[in-house]
Amino acid sequence: MQTSEPSIGVDIGGTKILAALVDASGAVTSQIHRPTPARDVAATERAIVGLVRELGDGDLRCPVGVGAAGWMNRDSSRVLFSPHLSWRDEPVRDRLEGQLGQPVTLVNDADAAGWAEYRFGAARGVNDVVCLTLGTGIGGSIILGGEVHRGNSGIAGEFGHQVIVPGGHRCVCGNRGCWEQYASGNALGRDGAELVRSKSPIAHNLREACNDDPEAVTGALVTELAANGDLACRDLVEEMGQWLGLGISNLVSVLDPGMVVIGGGLGSAQTELLAVAEAHYRRTLSGRGYRPFAQVCRAQLGSLAGLIGAADLARASASAA
Amino acid sequence: MQTSEPSIGVDIGGTKILAALVDASGAVTSQIHRPTPARDVAATERAIVGLVRELGDGDLRCPVGVGAAGWMNRDSSRVLFSPHLSWRDEPVRDRLEGQLGQPVTLVNDADAAGWAEYRFGAARGVNDVVCLTLGTGIGGSIILGGEVHRGNSGIAGEFGHQVIVPGGHRCVCGNRGCWEQYASGNALGRDGAELVRSKSPIAHNLREACNDDPEAVTGALVTELAANGDLACRDLVEEMGQWLGLGISNLVSVLDPGMVVIGGGLGSAQTELLAVAEAHYRRTLSGRGYRPFAQVCRAQLGSLAGLIGAADLARASASAA
Numbered sequence: 066m067q068t069s070e071p072s073i074g075v076d077i078g079g080t081k082i083l084a085a086l087v088d089a090s091g092a093v094t095s096q097i098h099r100p101t102p103a104r105d106v107a108a109t110e111r112a113i114v115g116l117v118r119e120l121g122d123g124d125l126r127c128p129v130g131v132g133a134a135g136w137m138n139r140d141s142s143r144v145l146f147s148p149h150l151s152w153r154d155e156p157v158r159d160r161l162e163g164q165l166g167q168p169v170t171l172v173n174d175a176d177a178a179g180w181a182e183y184r185f186g187a188a189r190g191v192n193d194v195v196c197l198t199l200g201t202g203i204g205g206s207i208i209l210g211g212e213v214h215r216g217n218s219g220i221a222g223e224f225g226h227q228v229i230v231p232g233g234h235r236c237v238c239g240n241r242g243c244w245e246q247y248a249s250g251n252a253l254g255r256d257g258a259e260l261v262r263s264k265s266p267i268a269h270n271l272r273e274a275c276n277d278d279p280e281a282v283t284g285a286l287v288t289e290l291a292a293n294g295d296l297a298c299r300d301l302v303e304e305m306g307q308w309l310g311l312g313i314s315n316l317v318s319v320l321d322p323g324m325v326v327i328g329g330g331l332g333s334a335q336t337e338l339l340a341v342a343e344a345h346y347r348r349t350l351s352g353r354g355y356r357p358f359a360q361v362c363r364a365q366l367g368s369l370a371g372l373i374g375a376a377d378l379a380r381a382s383a384s385a386a
Numbered sequence: 387m388q389t390s391e392p393s394i395g396v397d398i399g400g401t402k403i404l405a406a407l408v409d410a411s412g413a414v415t416s417q418i419h420r421p422t423p424a425r426d427v428a429a430t431e432r433a434i435v436g437l438v439r440e441l442g443d444g445d446l447r448c449p450v451g452v453g454a455a456g457w458m459n460r461d462s463s464r465v466l467f468s469p470h471l472s473w474r475d476e477p478v479r480d481r482l483e484g485q486l487g488q489p490v491t492l493v494n495d496a497d498a499a500g501w502a503e504y505r506f507g508a509a510r511g512v513n514d515v516v517c518l519t520l521g522t523g524i525g526g527s528i529i530l531g532g533e534v535h536r537g538n539s540g541i542a543g544e545f546g547h548q549v550i551v552p553g554g555h556r557c558v559c560g561n562r563g564c565w566e567q568y569a570s571g572n573a574l575g576r577d578g579a580e581l582v583r584s585k586s587p588i589a590h591n592l593r594e595a596c597n598d599d600p601e602a603v604t605g606a607l608v609t610e611l612a613a614n615g616d617l618a619c620r621d622l623v624e625e626m627g628q629w630l631g632l633g634i635s636n637l638v639s640v641l642d643p644g645m646v647v648i649g650g651g652l653g654s655a656q657t658e659l660l661a662v663a664e665a666h667y668r669r670t671l672s673g674r675g676y677r678p679f680a681q682v683c684r685a686q687l688g689s690l691a692g693l694i695g696a697a698d699l700a701r702a703s704a705s706a707a
Binding site: 136145146153154191192193205207209214215216217218219220221222223224226227228229230231236238239240243311314315316318319320321322323349351352355356357359 | 457466467474475512513514526528530535536537538539540541542543544545547548549550551552557559560561564632635636637639640641642643644670672673676677678680
């Protein structure tokens with residue numbers, strides 16, 4: 066298998082499946098997509114196979130990497146659990162390989178995005194990297210010594226479910242007080258909705274923007290109003306940035322990385338969020354003054370990071386085989 | 387350098403410096419100690435050199451590993467900061483090598499203890515290991531893929547300073563709400579003292595044991611009374627066990643190790659602590675039901691773990707040279 070050939074990266078999102086040809090420098094040379102049939106396992110797998118065949122123009126045999134939100138087992142053959150899709154301990158890799166007739170590399174989407182930033186983005190040349198994918202929740206990946214640290218079961222990097230407020234907000238995982246209930250798009254939407262419900266006069270812009278309907282408030286709306294200078298929404302973003310910074314401090318205490326990269330839809334948005342998070346991290350890191358600070362950097366590859374990382378991991382896997 | 391020769395391990399504690407000859411199977415063949423001249427850097431270094439020469443009987447040239455509480459820089463030549471000793475960014479390794487005329491391996495004491503458990507103790511054969519040294523505070527180490535993960539600055543594994551209760555108890559590190567303010571001997575002593583101050587009738591045994599002097603309450607006293615069946619002290623140990631379990635869940639979410647080893651004076655004590663911690667960890671791990679549980683095990687090497695690990699790391703370093 067020539068490693069200079071392109072490889073195919075597939076990124077299965079909650080609403081669409083993206084697939085692309087990615088060259089050895091991490092550049093996307095062509096890109097297609099289909100809607101995600103999220104609640105239908107067989108249809109999801111058919112859609113992946115269809116996209117790969119379409120990109121391969123029938124007979125291409127380049128490495129295929131598939132990234133999805135979810136937990137892959139240690140040898141990456143099975144999806145143990147996927148929050149948005151219906152996979153529950155299923156041999157997804159073998160089924161895809163059977164349909165495609167070629168090896169498939171299955172990776173967690175946050176691991177794929179982190180790997181892409183390490184190989185081609187913000188964290189090039191940094192030895193130990195923590196990468197956060199900040200969207201509706203928090204995805205995480207850990208790159209140590211030039212490899213994705215996947216852990217004993219294959220599911221390391223679940224940063225978003227560190228409990229940082231015991232007894233705090235209920236999380237979709239069933240626990241209370243998880244970090245992603247304080248630092249995510251969903252958290253921002255929930256706090257914005259609460260502000261609308263309170264009918265506080267400071268929320269007048271937000272109330273107007275959502276027609277006084279708390280159900281219509283999203284993290285994206287709060288972010289947008291904050292970027293436009295609305296004070297109440299800026300307060301919410303600032304508060305969230307502080308939680309983000311606190312969680313970063315915790316991760317740095319545990320892992321001592323050279324860099325923390327923040328990507329994802331919310332992490333990449335042009336807000337004050339990262340500046341606040343970094344300032345709070347620098348104010349709360351234990352031992353500050355006696356140790357260097359890990360850099361906090363915005364991700365560089367945007368929404369294609371998952372694709373690019375999955376394709377590159379597939380290429381690496383093919384080279385090693 | 388023959389790796390089957392013994393190596394020397396030195397463990398610098400707050401009150402005494404232990405040194406021993408350790409063979410290739412991790413067995414301690416002879417052991418000596420001196421008091422720690424904690425506030426005198428030169429005297430501490432002289433004491434180390436003296437112990438090593440004494441063990442070496444004048445001319446032994448076996449590898450020397452020195453473990454101390456503190457942060458070593460990335461190449462382990464300098465001690466950046468040591469909580470109990472007076473080292474502040476000092477070239478300790480080079481000074482010891484200069485005085486001894488042979489290579490010295492400088493390691494964090496928790497890393498040394500974790501390494502010993504991985505090589506010869508509870509975690510033999512386990513790929514990814516998290517090790518807690520539970521004493522007055524929490525020391526931590528991370529063994530990944532058969533190596534100590536030291537991080538970009540050499541100071542990974544500061545688990546005890548993860549903030550788990552924002553705005554909570556003040557920590558010696560200057561922050562509030564660090565894990566070790568909730569799960570450590572000091573935390574247990576503080577909570578016991580508070581109970582004595584409250585003059586609560588449920589604390590009658592504890593009040594009697596300390597002559598109603600809250601200053602005389604230590605974690606060890608609370609642990610002892612709990613082991614003897616005192617209900618108030620058992621409640622304190624149970625509460626602490628729950629905090630311990632919560633922090634373990636957080637570490638497992640981030641790192642996904644195969645095993646969590648708990649050692650140190652308090653971790654090794656025969657109390658209900660570990661059983662409570664494990665039960666709470668199993669009740670709070672995010673994603674339980676869809677993922678395996680990392681084992682939680684008591685450390686096996688006791689108070690000699692640091693010595694043994696430092697000696698073994700020195701041996702490994704000499705073999706690699």
